[in-house]
Amino acid sequence: MSAPLVEVRDLCKVFPVGGGSNVHAVEHVDFSLDAGETLAVVGESGCGKSTLAHLVIRLLEPTSGSVHLDGVDITSLGNRAMREHRQKLQIIFQDPFASLDPRRSVGKAVAEPLTIHGKGTASEIDDRVAQLFERVGLTADMMRQFPHQFSGGQRQRICIARALALEPQLVIADEAVSALDVSIQAQVVNLMMELQAEMGLSYLFISHDLAVVERVSHRVAVMYLGQIVEIGPRSAIFENPQHSYTKRLLDAVPIADPRARRDRPLITGEIPSPVWEPGTAPTRVELVEIAPGHLAARED
């Protein structure tokens, strides 16, 4: 067994919100991710899944804990070393329009990481960008066009091309297909899977959409109020969920079959606030291994 590509250990992020109160966005999170593997992180608004993504790519500094990539703790790297390491990690966001400069051609947008990291001469970079465009299902002659000339799905393909330019090992997809129409979403998801098979990419797939997650992931982590309450192989989470919150999430997903319409047990209540008053903090959940690789928080 080779070492995992990513190892996250005891990662915490606390945001002070004034008056001594804190938002515990990410609390004692542990997980690992192998090369070529997709780990999905699911949960509802405010559960900390996007904060977790930003910590793993170090767009945010953790309050405590570590993130090892390829055996190196990236949370302790200086700027220069981090810049080298950033090539191995890329992120794709939900809104591809906001991620592209409206006044710069999309070819330049995809070329930028190659230029910054000095990956070849101008004409070599041009060839590489053309190749990337073809690879994500666009054509090389689109390179000279601008973001507003593309549809949402095409823009997301451009963002994927840019993320792949430096041949990363880990791609973080933060709700990357959530804003797309369903037919386009399916095409982009299929593209991401093809690229994974071809390039051996690992994905950290942040999503609130459990039906998409079921398609793409090898393993799934369920987050609730900043903590992982259940993690395990995809089939274990979907077919044998243990934690009450995982079950509740799965029960709430609408099923695209009117014959499966059921009288749901009416879910009541909402997720409590993640803001903790001065001097208080959340209780750390204790994960218990139920089956190999399948851990769930103990509940009273």
Place this chain on the structure above:
Amino acid sequence: MPNETSPAQGSDAEAILSVRDLVVTFGSFTAVNGTSFDLFPGETLAVVGESGSGKSVTALSIMRLVELGTRGKIEQGEILFRRDNGEVVDLVGLSENEMREVRGNDISMIFQEPLTSLNPVYTVGNQVAEAVQLHQGVDKAEGMARALEMFQQVRIPDPEQRLEQFPHEMSGGMRQRVMIAMALSCDPRVLIADEPTTALDVTIQAQILGLMRDLRQTTGAAVMIITHDMGVVAEVADRVVVMNQAEIVEQGDVYDLFENPRERYTQALLAAVPRLGSMTGLDEPAPFDLVEMETVEMKQVDS
């Protein structure tokens, strides 16, 4: 086909709302191109389609909001509304003043983002009471009493305290309940819900969809829900209208449509829907099995 009649038409039931050959344009762009469909009392009709299919413009046209602010134009067609007394009016011919009587009283609408639909500087109770005062000509105390009653009906916990809160003090799910309470406060006969759960978390979405199903039984209002989500359609709709590129592709009973989609577009749309449970027994991820479809996406957008 655009002029196809619904299966229920011709039966005893008389449509409460009939859209006939509706054409709506924005400058040289045709957003709705000759659509016809009916809404019957007590039913939930889902209008489903992808971005740019014309589903929201259809809803805004019924409310006659498409001409306000958005510079849309109803070029052609009729929107026939059957009043309580059986009289049928064409909403397209009504003046803005006459329309104001219809909105809220006869036809109400809720939107995707409840935060932008609520005024940040007034309490939610005041806002619901104001709607009642304006439409029913009652005083403030009666308006507040009705607001409280509506909050209870949409199952807002601690309704008395909630009346005093401002929109920013509430969660997205609570705000959408307030919007539904406001929309139903004057007993409309038609409720149009444009992507009412799209901005909500899945557990909250389930609560709101359950609420909308229950309210249909208690109020008897006909519901027209605009959505892109086939899961939502399957959960709440009696009948479905499928739109693509400004036209109605197919319409029919929800069970027939899911089991036996006739048009290639509907088949492709259903094939692309991620279905929970479709991967049971498999260890590895698997790509979607896509049916070839021509979508707006395939054509490059003109600059």
